[in-house]
Amino acid sequence: MRVDYRSDTVTKPTPEMLSAMMAAEVGDDIFNEDPTINALQQKAAEMFGMDVGMFCPSGTMANQIAIRLLTRPQDQVICHKYAHIYLYEGGGSATHSGITTRILEGDRGRIRADEVEANINPRDIHQPETRLVSLENTANKGGGSCYPMEWIDEIVEVCQKHSLKLHLDGARLCNALIATHQDPKEYGKKFETISLCLSKGLGAPVGTVLLMKEEYYWQALRIRKMFGGGMRQAGYLAAAGLYALEHHVERLADDHKRAKILGDALAQHPKIASVMPIETNILIFEPDTKYMDNTEFIHQMAQKDIHMFPFGANYVRMVTHLDIDDTMIDYTLEAIKQL
Ligand SMILES: *Cc1c(COP(=O)(O)O)cnc(C)c1O
Numbered sequence: 322m323r324v325d326y327r328s329d330t331v332t333k334p335t336p337e338m339l340s341a342m343m344a345a346e347v348g349d350d351i352f353n354e355d356p357t358i359n360a361l362q363q364k365a366a367e368m369f370g371m372d373v374g375m376f377c378p379s380g381t382m383a384n385q386i387a388i389r390l391l392t393r394p395q396d397q398v399i400c401h402k403y404a405h406i407y408l409y410e411g412g413g414s415a416t417h418s419g420i421t422t423r424i425l426e427g428d429r430g431r432i433r434a435d436e437v438e439a440n441i442n443p444r445d446i447h448q449p450e451t452r453l454v455s456l457e458n459t460a461n462k463g464g465g466s467c468y469p470m471e472w473i474d475e476i477v478e479v480c481q482k483h484s485l486k487l488h489l490d491g492a493r494l495c496n497a498l499i500a501t502h503q504d505p506k507e508y509g510k511k512f513e514t515i516s517l518c519l520s521k522g523l524g525a526p527v528g529t530v531l532l533m534k535e536e537y538y539w540q541a542l543r544i545r546k547m548f549g550g551g552m553r554q555a556g557y558l559a560a561a562g563l564y565a566l567e568h569h570v571e572r573l574a575d576d577h578k579r580a581k582i583l584g585d586a587l588a589q590h591p592k593i594a595s596v597m598p599i600e601t602n603i604l605i606f607e608p609d610t611k612y613m614d615n616t617e618f619i620h621q622m623a624q625k626d627i628h629m630f631p632f633g634a635n636y637v638r639m640v641t642h643l644d645i646d647d648t649m650i651d652y653t654l655e656a657i658k659q660l
Contacts, residue, residue, distance in 0.1 A: 430463020
C-alpha cells in the first residue's frame, strides 16, 4: 500500500469531481465568457463575504498578484519568517513587485499586532515604506496553526491606524474554518485580498481564487494578464474547484482527526523527541537524534511505502488529505510502532 503524506497537493480528482469537470460549460474567460469560472468566482466571493473573485492558475500567482496590487516598488511587506510568500515563492515579490520583506519571529507561523506595530518603519527617506501586512492561515510551516479571530482583529486595527493594507494567504483557509468554527464571512470584512487555494486539502487538481474588494478588480485582471495567468476555457478546471467548495469542505474534519491520531501515536513513541501541537491536517515532529535523525526516519518509513518530507533542521512534515483513508492510518500506526 502506497501512503503519501508529502503534501495535500498530491490528491487526484475523485470520479464525481471528474464528471463535474467533463460536464462543465465553458467559454473564453479573457472575454469574461466562461460561465463555470464566473460561478466559481461568485461562489467563493459570497462564501467569504468578498465583492469579487478572480480564478488563478496557482496559489503562488494569486499571492504575487495581490502583492503587486497592494504595493509599489520600494515598499516593504511585513510577514512571518516562515511565510510562504517569503520562503517558497522563488523570491517573486522582489522580482515582480520590487519590494522588500520584513520578517517577524511570531509564534508557530503566526504574527501578533504588537510585533507588527513595532516593525512599521517611520516616515524617513532612508527607509522603505511599510505598505502591506500578509498573514497565512493556516500557517504551513507553523504546523497548520490557526489564527484566533481576536488576533486578526487586533492586526486589522493596527493596519487601519497606520494605513497599511492586509492580505491573507489562505492556501488552507478552509482547514482553519473547520478547525475553529469561524464564520467565513468575517474574513471578507477584514482583508483587502484573500488567496483561496482549491488544490490543497480541497482536492481540486489546479487553481486558486483571489478574493478582493471590487475597487481592485480591474487592476488585478491587468496584473494577472501581465503575469501570463489569463486562461481561456479553464472552466473545466474551475468546475473541479466549484465541486470542491460544495463537497470537500466539511470533510476536512476527517483529515484533522486522522492527523491527530498520527500525532498522538508519535508523541507517545520513545524515539520521537517532540511533536508540534496539531490543529489541522499538518503534523510536524522531530525524531530523537539519540536513535535517528529525520533522514533516517523518512528512509525507514519509505521502505514501507509511506512517504513524507524533511522540513528544515531535524523536522519531518506529514500532511493528511482527501486520498488518505483509515486503512492507511492503521498501516502507518503499525509502521510507527515497529520503528
Ligand atoms: C501551497 C501554498 C501556496 C501556493 O502554492 P501553489 O503550489 O503555487 O498553488 C501558498 N501558500 C501556502 C501557505 C501554501 O501552502
